[in-house]
Amino acid sequence: MNKLVLQGIALLLILLALPLASLGTLGDVMWLIVGSLILTAIGGLTPPVLKFVGNDDDDKESQ
């Protein structure tokens, strides 16, 4: 699976955290609350993980 697709999935996971967080806090439903945090964590971890394990050839800045 290429890097862009993985990043796209990561973004979708983080966006999905929004309705879970909203419903979870309104209804005080712990599994929704925890679910929203897990989705955010997985989505948020993806880019740094890709940096270290992927082929991030364009890591160096150009001036």
Add this chain to the structure above:
Amino acid sequence: MDELPVDLLHWLIAVSPIALLLVLLAVLGWKAPQAGPIGMFLGAATALIFFRTPLETLAASVGAGVWDAVFVLLVIWPAILLYRVADSAGALVALRNGIEKFSRNKLFLVLAFGWVFASFLQGIAGFGVPIAVVAPLLVAIGVKPVLAVVIPLIGHAWANLFGTLGVGWLATLQVVDLEDEVASAAQAAILLWVVNLLGGLMIAWVFGRWKALVHAIPFILAISLIHGGVQLGVVFFSPVLSTFLAGTIALLALYPLSRWSRYSEPAEEVEDRPAMAEESDQPEDEQKPVMSFTWSLLPYAVLTVSSIIALAIPPITSVLGAVEFGPSFAETETGYGVTNDDVAPYSPLAPFTHPGTFLLIAAGATWIVYRAKGFYSAWRDKVGKQPIWGQTAGDAIPASIAIVSFLVLAKILDFSGQTDVLALGIAAIAPPLVFAFAANFIGVLGAFMTSSSTASNVLFSQLQLTVAESEELSSAAIIGAQSAGGAIGNAIAPANIVLGTTTAGIIGQEGAVLRRTLPWAGATAVVVGAVTLLLLMF
């Protein structure tokens, strides 16, 4: 329940996610999509471990931050689409060729786009639209990509409070009860004039150092007189229209200024031009454009006209703005008694008055017209296939992750009370005049954290007012300083930087941009602090 701990240890803990972000971006050169999530995780960790933030509060802050980010994503995706729609038909090449016939003075053009046009756009549309639109235009006229992002970041900053038809100012009035609104608006306008002038001077300096500064001084003084003077004058009658009018009049003033031979002919005396790409960097085999200069202006004309119709005509704005929606969150609290009220809806989005809608309209209208005129096929025959949607997603996805993580971090720090600790800590140790000097720095911090001067004012205005009253300082001057700081902070706001690097085609070079805007922001904040002291004395 213990009170929120405002001590050195907790202050250092609260500032650590922001400090880490700065180090990752500006020192280690990490890309924003990688640095942002790391900062977010550290902010969540400090909230949970040191600020007694329960999971419910953390989840609510994540949800609120994601929703705040949606506002910005609704700009960035259409902005990138607009850029790709135009570029795939060769419009930017036609634009550059046409502009060079209008004026052959590159310094004039850089100031015209990076300062005057960016300020005009900020007058009508916020959420980073000026940076997203102007950065690729500057690249098209030969500015180095990093500086093509730096220039509009600095150039548009002054217009953030009363721009977007006064949204930032109106939001400030919602959160604080000002004794004298007119005096506060006027003092903010005076301080923003300083930001405006320093912005114009900095852009000339970036272009070509002292010789460029000398060459551009008449232009800068004339435009700054219009920007700052009109804004200050109109603010007494209608703060919400002040920046829009100032930006519009300055844009119109470009024409007579361009007829002056000083600015219609190349600035030969400015030999050293570090802002411009070398002539040899321009593709030698660049094809002749397939459209006229007039057609290349279509996307920007549609954007401007649709924005003005929808946002500057009150009855239309009222109808379009009636449709709005947003998520709801329950009240949350931390172990230190930091309460976040329940909101239904939270920060409602009005889709028909959101700047992203006008960008989308501009992109759609441009695509239809360019396709009908045959520009896409003609340009494809010359330079090869130019995919629009694939490139748009490729640029926007990494930028979106960065923006979401920055704004989630901002909300985590807010909901957990860490933001309050940062501001209260500064206020606690500063004697009155030192606090007055530092007030705009708090505004800068808020805008850096949230990538929004409006959000900075919403976060810190009440705190600034409370401290001003307890220290017997003029509330008008302190709120003015907070507002000016929030505006300055837009030049270093991570989400704005990401917007610019994405549309300029240099995603990953956020650190390079930040290393150039940070010194300007710091120096401008020092000057604004000094002027704030003068305002207090007189």
